[in-house]
Amino acid sequence: MIEINRSRPAAPFVPLTCKIVGVGGAGCSIIDRLLIEGVEPSELIAVNTDLQALSSSVAAQKIQLGHSLTHGLGAGGDPEVGMAAAQDALPELRSAVEGSQIVFLAAGLGGGTGSGSGPFMAHAAREAGAVVIAVVTLPFGFEGRRRKEQAVAALDHLRQLCHAVICFENDRMAELVAPKTGIQQAFVAADETMSECIRGILAILARPGIMKVGIDDLLTVLRSDDPRCLFGHGESDGDNRAHEALAHALRNPLMERGKLLESTGNLLVHISGSNNLTLAEVEILMTELNRHIADETHLLLGTSIEPRLGSKLAVTLISSLGSPYPAIHQVETPRAVELVPEVTAAAEPAAETGEEADLPEDVPEPEPVLARRSRPAPIAPIARNVRSAPAPEPKPTPVPEKTKEVKQEVLQFEPVSRGRFEKSEPTIIEGHDLDVPTVLRKGFRV
Amino acid sequence: MARDDIVVGLEIGTSKICVVVAEDQDDGTIKILGVGQVPSRGIRKGEIVDFDTAQRCLHDALVDAEQKSDIEIDNVYVGITGSHIQSINSRGVVMVPQEKGEIDEDDLASVKASAIDVSIPAENAFLHQILQHYYIDDREGVLNPVGIFGTKLEADFHVIHGIRNRINNTLRCVKELPLAVNDYVLNGLASAQVVLDQEQKHLGALVLDIGGGTTDYILYCDGAVRQSGVLAVGGDHITNDISMLLKIPMARAERLKVEEGSVVLGRSIPGERVLLKDETGFAGREIEREKLNTIIHMRMKETFEILLQRLASDPKFEMIGAGIHITGGCSLLKGIDDLASDVFGMEATLTHAHTMAGITSAFQNPQYSTAIGLVKYAQAVRSESPSPGLLSKIFNPLLNIFRRN
Numbered sequence: 001m002i003e004i005n006r007s008r009p010a011a012p013f014v015p016l017t018c019k020i021v022g023v024g025g026a027g028c029s030i031i032d033r034l035l036i037e038g039v040e041p042s043e044l045i046a047v048n049t050d051l052q053a054l055s056s057s058v059a060a061q062k063i064q065l066g067h068s069l070t071h072g073l074g075a076g077g078d079p080e081v082g083m084a085a086a087q088d089a090l091p092e093l094r095s096a097v098e099g100s101q102i103v104f105l106a107a108g109l110g111g112g113t114g115s116g117s118g119p120f121m122a123h124a125a126r127e128a129g130a131v132v133i134a135v136v137t138l139p140f141g142f143e144g145r146r147r148k149e150q151a152v153a154a155l156d157h158l159r160q161l162c163h164a165v166i167c168f169e170n171d172r173m174a175e176l177v178a179p180k181t182g183i184q185q186a187f188v189a190a191d192e193t194m195s196e197c198i199r200g201i202l203a204i205l206a207r208p209g210i211m212k213v214g215i216d217d218l219l220t221v222l223r224s225d226d227p228r229c230l231f232g233h234g235e236s237d238g239d240n241r242a243h244e245a246l247a248h249a250l251r252n253p254l255m256e257r258g259k260l261l262e263s264t265g266n267l268l269v270h271i272s273g274s275n276n277l278t279l280a281e282v283e284i285l286m287t288e289l290n291r292h293i294a295d296e297t298h299l300l301l302g303t304s305i306e307p308r309l310g311s312k313l314a315v316t317l318i319s320s321l322g323s324p325y326p327a328i329h330q331v332e333t334p335r336a337v338e339l340v341p342e343v344t345a346a347a348e349p350a351a352e353t354g355e356e357a358d359l360p361e362d363v364p365e366p367e368p369v370l371a372r373r374s375r376p377a378p379i380a381p382i383a384r385n386v387r388s389a390p391a392p393e394p395k396p397t398p399v400p401e402k403t404k405e406v407k408q409e410v411l412q413f414e415p416v417s418r419g420r421f422e423k424s425e426p427t428i429i430e431g432h433d434l435d436v437p438t439v440l441r442k443g444f445r446v
Numbered sequence: 447m448a449r450d451d452i453v454v455g456l457e458i459g460t461s462k463i464c465v466v467v468a469e470d471q472d473d474g475t476i477k478i479l480g481v482g483q484v485p486s487r488g489i490r491k492g493e494i495v496d497f498d499t500a501q502r503c504l505h506d507a508l509v510d511a512e513q514k515s516d517i518e519i520d521n522v523y524v525g526i527t528g529s530h531i532q533s534i535n536s537r538g539v540v541m542v543p544q545e546k547g548e549i550d551e552d553d554l555a556s557v558k559a560s561a562i563d564v565s566i567p568a569e570n571a572f573l574h575q576i577l578q579h580y581y582i583d584d585r586e587g588v589l590n591p592v593g594i595f596g597t598k599l600e601a602d603f604h605v606i607h608g609i610r611n612r613i614n615n616t617l618r619c620v621k622e623l624p625l626a627v628n629d630y631v632l633n634g635l636a637s638a639q640v641v642l643d644q645e646q647k648h649l650g651a652l653v654l655d656i657g658g659g660t661t662d663y664i665l666y667c668d669g670a671v672r673q674s675g676v677l678a679v680g681g682d683h684i685t686n687d688i689s690m691l692l693k694i695p696m697a698r699a700e701r702l703k704v705e706e707g708s709v710v711l712g713r714s715i716p717g718e719r720v721l722l723k724d725e726t727g728f729a730g731r732e733i734e735r736e737k738l739n740t741i742i743h744m745r746m747k748e749t750f751e752i753l754l755q756r757l758a759s760d761p762k763f764e765m766i767g768a769g770i771h772i773t774g775g776c777s778l779l780k781g782i783d784d785l786a787s788d789v790f791g792m793e794a795t796l797t798h799a800h801t802m803a804g805i806t807s808a809f810q811n812p813q814y815s816t817a818i819g820l821v822k823y824a825q826a827v828r829s830e831s832p833s834p835g836l837l838s839k840i841f842n843p844l845l846n847i848f849r850r851n
Contacts, residue, residue: 419686420696424490427529427678429752434679437687438744 016206018102020198021045021125023118024082025074026108026137028057029187033195035059039202045096047121049085049113050074063096065089065117075112079150082116093124102205102215103130104198105162110139110147115154122161131215132162133201133222135194140170164222166229166320168194193252197231200316204270204302213270213302221268221300222320230264230319237312242281245315246288261292264319270302273313277305285315449517452479453828455820456504456522457633458616460489460659460682461775463503465511466817467519468804470825478804478821481814482511491659491678492527492633494615501619508623521626523820526573526616527633527660529678530609535578536564539600549582549591553599561603571610573632578602578670604671606632628824634662634674636819639826640799640809641771642666650766652757654786655816656749656776658682662816663753667762675756679749681776687741692733698722702738703779709743710781711736746782750789769793773815 020043022031028046035041035058046059051072054062064072066085075081086093097103103125107114118134125132136158139147159165173190204213222229234248250261261267269289271282282303293299306314418426421435428434432441453476455466465482484507488496512519538561540553562575580588582596591599617627637655638647647666655662659680665673684707689699706720714735724730757763769792772783777796786794799818802809809818 419690420682421490421686424495425529425678427491429677434748434752435683435686437691437741438748439687439691439741442744444740444744 016102016202017100018104018202018206019043019045019097019100019125019130020104020106021047021097021121022057022059023047023105023107023121024111024114025050025053026111026114026191027106027118028053028059030106030135030191030194030198031059032057033188033191034198037195037199039199047093047113047117048074049082049117061096063089063092065113075116077147078112079116079154082112082114082118083120084116085113086117086120090120090124093121094128097125097128097130100125100128100130103128103132104201105132105134105158106136106194106198107134108137108139109151109154110143111150115150118154119157119161122158126161131219132164133218134158134162134165135168135198136165137168137170137173137190137194164219166197166222166231166318168197168229168231193231196233197318200231200233200270201318203272203306204268204304204316207272207304207306210305211301211303213268213300217268217300217302218318220298221266221318223266230261230317232317233314235309235312235314237310241311241313242285242315243288245313246285249315249317250292261289261297261317261319262294264293264297266298266300267293267317267319268300268302270304270316270318271313272304272306272309272315274307274309274311275305276311277303277313281313289317452517452519453821453824454511454519454522455525455636455817455824456507456620457525457636457817457820458489458492458494458500458504458619459486459657459775459816460492460680461657462486462813463507464814464817465507465519465522466808466814466821467511467515467517468802468818468821468825470828471803474825474829476802476804476821476825478802478808478818479517480511480513480515481805481808481817482507482509482514484510489659491529491680491682492657492676493612493659494619497615497619501622504619505623508625519625521628522620523628523824524617524620524630525633525636525816525820526608526613526630527657527662527676528608528612529660529676530612531573531606531632531674531676532566532570532608533604533606533674534564535602535604535672536561537600537602538562539598542597542599544597547595547597549594549596549599551592554591554601557599557601558603561601562605564605566605566607567609569609569611570607571613572605572607573613573630574604574606574635576604576606576635576671578604578672579668602670604674606635606674629827631820631823632662632664632674632676633657633660633816633819634664634676635671636817636823637662637773637815638664638666638671639819639822640802641773641797641815641819642768643800644669646768646771649768650762651768652763652766652770652790654753654770654772654777655774656680656772656782657774657816658776661749661753661774661776663757665757665760665763665766667766672762673757673760677749677752677756679745679752680774681779683749684742684745684776684779687745688738691741692738694722694731695728698728702733703742706735706738707742708739708780709746709785711739711743714739742779743785746779746785747789750786754790766792769795771795771797773797773812775813777812 020031020034022028028048031044031046035044041060044059045061045063046054046057047063047065048054049065049070051064054064066088069085069088070081075085105118105122107118109115122132122134136155138151155167170190173193201218205215232249232252234245236244236248238244271285418435426433426435451470453468453470457464463484463486467479469477469479471477484503486503488494488499494500508519538557540557540560542549542553579586579602580591581600582588582591582594583598588594617630620627634653634655638653641653642651648669650667652663652665657680659678659682661677661680663675664671685696685700685703688703689696718735719732720735720738722731722733770786770790772786772794783794783796798812799809799815802818808814
């Protein structure tokens with residue numbers, strides 16, 4: 001008698017468990033965008049310090065950070081506050097992502113919550129055993145240097161904690177919209193691109209494919225020394241849909257019309273269509289794409305059948321700028337392991353200060369945020385250590401050096417006169433004021 | 447009494463205001479009748495900063511020109527420059543309906559409309575829209591598409607634009623005199639008309655008109671304008687550099703530049719000194735020649751390098767056959783052509799207006815290239831439009847009399 005083992009699944013395909021966590025204001029708005037675009041709500045988690053922003057979010061699961069610290073206010077653009085707030089809520093964050101295979105972390109870097117709490121979220125997700133992919137934005141250039149520095153520090157931090165970081169620059173995304181459209185649309189366009197990216201990756205990983213792309217392939221592609229990524233997605237249902245979909249994918253400003261593709265080492269191409277997807281179409285698309293990439297580029301091709309697409313064909317391109325890392329995973333390097341306790345150490349005093357700030361609240365003292373602000377001394381140097389995260393032990397020495405550098409740029413000891421052109425419109429080319437004698441500008445002694 | 451065949455070019459430059467009065471002769475050539483010139487004041491980098499002073503200078507220059515040419519001037523062609531001038535190349539496409547097949551004038555008009563429909567900032571206005579090439583069904587080198595069968599007509603245009611208010615400032619200064627402005631032309635474009643001949647335009651050439659306050663550049667390829675622009679650095683900057691670094695007055699610095707300056711380094715005897723004579727209010731002193739030349743050299747080298755950087759992105763720049771043509775007052779600096787060939791890596795020559803009749807001293811001076819170029823441009827435009835009929839020849843002067851009163 002032949003026994004049929006029914007408990008064994010018929011197909012080897014196991015649905016993927018995944019969570020998408022939006023941290024901070026920008027992260028939450030991406031979560032909202034994803035929900036609008038039809039992602040399963042149970043997969044979405046909104047994390048924020050600002051209670052008001054959190055309550056207006058549509059995510060199924062919401063986590064408020066630092067309710068004893070900021071009392072429902074935002075982190076005020078200060079990553080240290082975000083850090084301390086996340087430290088408080090670490091167990092809660094961990095249990096939220098427990099049991100998922102992949103965790104996407106969406107955040108806008110540069111502010112308080114995204115930059116400060118993002119790394120903690122990543123850490124929590126790693127501990128829960130998930131593959132962590134961070135999808136983050138860098139602030140607009142006009143938001144100022146301070147925010148940029150905070151964002152870059154947080155990005156460095158995330159790169160060491162996550163399996164992959166996909167980083168979008170807001171400045172480049174602004175090219176998505178016409179210069180005259182409102183600022184609202186510019187941010188919506190940025191959110192859309194990011195949510196498109198997350199959905200694209202999810203779809204690639206989750207769909208049963210003929211030529212399957214797995215997490216390993218994705219990580220290979222995203223592993224490079226430059227976190228900035230290339231992402232393009234295009235769909236078309238015309239007669240020449242393979243060509244049009246690719247053209248559309250390349251038209252994404254993050255691609256700079258395919259010019260940047262030349263410099264990538266690895267490129268993931270995912271083509272999906274319904275049952276009418278033909279081999280010829282895949283061939284046309286790949287021949288065209290090959291014109292844009294260098295010969296030695298490592299191509300990872302995946303195709304899948306998605307009945308939902310109907311007559312459409314969709315193509316997704318993912319890669320990262322810069323040269324690929326040697327194929328050792330970051331997690332295994334001792335550097336990253338060492339970093340984790342350091343984060344905890346860094347945040348602990350901050351948490352302590354938070355508690356200290358809480359104490360006076362029993363004695364009537366209405367503004368705990370201000371109270372904490374009034375004594376920033378113990379936190380500031382720690383925060384600097386975290387920013388220069390790759391250093392394994394805290395070094396207090398680089399701190400004064402850094403302040404000195406900044407000062408030199410602000411103070412101009414030798415005011416240079418422009419002579420005859422003093423009152424006329426300056427001719428400035430590439431940051432040089434051409435009205436000042438060339439000899440002076442080039443530091444030439446005559 | 448104003449004559450029909452008189453064309454007047456007016457260049458409001460940073461160092462001088464120059465008026466060229468010329469006669470458009472029946473055989474299509476131009477004869478220069480007189481040149482009026484006064485040193486300008488109230489103008490920086492090619493744009494008016496002190497309106498009243500500039501207008502007074504302009505008036506003097508016109509009176510000078512009227513006296514020298516014995517012609518009453520009532521309308522002019524004005525040269526425009528300034529750092530706000532920008533340019534782009536743009537292509538337009540129209541599909542010719544199958545049943546028509548043959549391309550006609552309407553198609554040319556609509557392809558032009560589609561090509562020049564480029565987005566420029568709201569405060570900007572178009573200065574020129576210059577045709578480069580037509581393509582019919584992707585076929586190049588069609589000079590006149592009218593009457594040719596095709597389905598797709600494309601045209602490349604070079605569009606030059608600048609800030610409307612800043613162009614109008616210059617024009618208002620002229621109009622208030624009062625003088626009629628027939629047309630306004632980018633300085634660089636005007637200079638190129640007299641500096642280059644047809645063959646050089648086809649071979650490809652770069653014209654650098656280095657004036658007092660600005661350097662106007664224009665690149666020709668295959669007989670059409672390929673790139674153009676203005677860099678607000680000119681001879682004034684050299685004078686200012688000398689004045690500041692050697693701590694001498696502007697007027698002395700200007701004279702020192704013109705009389706002793708050179709852009710070539712390492713040619714002077716080590717320790718050689720230039721003597722500045724003492725005069726009222728200025729004690730004489732000696733200046734090391736190499737020091738003076740270094741100041742000039744550094745400035746010009748940097749200027750050329752900025753221009754090279756702007757132009758080198760154009761793939762056609764490498765392939766220009768007729769080299770670089772330097773004109774404008776600053777081209778009188780010694781050794782400037784050698785420096786330009788060094789920086790650009792191609793032949794550079796000093797040049798001035800050609801193909802003119804009349805006062806030789808006027809057209810052979812590179813300082814007048816733009817003003818003469820304006821006249822030439824005007825003549826070229828006039829020869830394209832149909833000549834006025836007999837009736838209008840009689841009535842127009844009469845009408846003009848009424849208009850003026």
